[in-house]
Amino acid sequence: MILDQIIRCKVNFMQVLNNWLNNNHLSKFNIFTNTIFKQKCLLCASPQANKIGLCGLCLNDLPWHPKTSCPQCGLASGSGICGSCISSPPDFDATSAVFLYGFPIDAMMQRYKYGNMLSLYETFGQLLKDKAQLGSLNNSHVDLIIPMPMHPTRLKERGFNQALEIAKVLTKNDADKLDFRSVIRQKLTPPQASLPLKARVKNIKGAFKVNDDLTGKRIAIIDDVMTTGASLNELAKTLKKAGATRIECWVVARTLPHK
Ligand SMILES: [Zn+2]
Ligand SMILES: [Zn+2]
Structure with a gap:
């Protein structure tokens, strides 16, 4: 009887706390509450969630990025470097993505960026870390890890840089190895998502400025989603101009090319 009351009290407390956190856009603290009280799967609410907040079934069902992709741009290729990277090589040398940008990753990403599920950065960051450690792309192979910089005005609007959190x-x-100071975003550009490829390249040109000498540095750029790669390419170009020798893009999700 007493035990029953304690359990009911804990459930009520959790509901009140979660409502309060959600209403206050503070779900970052879900990590804290999830650590104390058993975490449910973020996607199906199963109580079997692991430390990153997903159950085994949901994890298996996610749209994992295929191993047969081009190692340079991350798009589908039969084997090895794709024709597009051979004929017109990008300024970055490698791409590692955890997922294809499809359901439910797209929805999770939207919740992360524009909703109130800030705690997802822990999930995405851990998945990217696991992926990086499995392959040749690995923290020990790079000198610096640079999150895609955000313009101060956008940072003010959103309140956090999703790439930095990851x-x-x-x-x-x-x-x-974390370096979020050497390079800044000096140009406030319209959101890339609204533009076709050519316009994206033009839009992002000259957007970044490097403040340090990066001679000989091997750098991994972190971003949440890689679409055309125009922003990552411009950043890679800027970092190489500052002396970096190798640039890898480590992204949570890679979109498929538009037909
Ligand atoms: Zn699940
Ligand atoms: Zn390629």
Whole structure:
């Protein structure tokens, strides 16, 4: 009887706390509450969630990025570097993506960026870390990990840089590699998502400015979604001009090309 009351009290407390957190856009603290009280799967609410907040079934069902992709741009290729990267190589040298940008990753990403599920950065960061550690793309192979910079005006609007939050998880035990100061976004550009490829390239040109000498540095750029790669390419170009020798794009999700 007493035990029953305690359980009911805990459930009520959790509901009140979660409502309060959601209403106050503070679900970042869900990590805290989830640590104390058993976390449910973010997608199906099963109580079997692992430390990143997903159950085994949902994790298996996610649209994982195929292993047969082009190692340079991350798009589908039969084997090895794709024709497009051979004929017109991008300024970055490699791309590693965890997912294809499809359901439910797209919905999760929207919730992360524009909704109130800030705690997802922990999930995405951990998945990217696991992926990076499996392959040749690995923290020990790069000197610096640079999140895609955000213009101060956009940062003010959103309140956080999603790429930086993911990069922080990735460098939890490697904090000296996290570099969010060497390069800034100096140009306030319209959102890339609204533009076709050619306009995206023009839109992002000259957007970044490097403040440090990056001679000889091998750099991983962190971003949430890679679509045409125009922003990542412009950043890679700018970093190479500042002396970087190798640039890898580590992204949570890669979109398929538009037909
Ligand atoms: Zn699930
Ligand atoms: Zn390619």
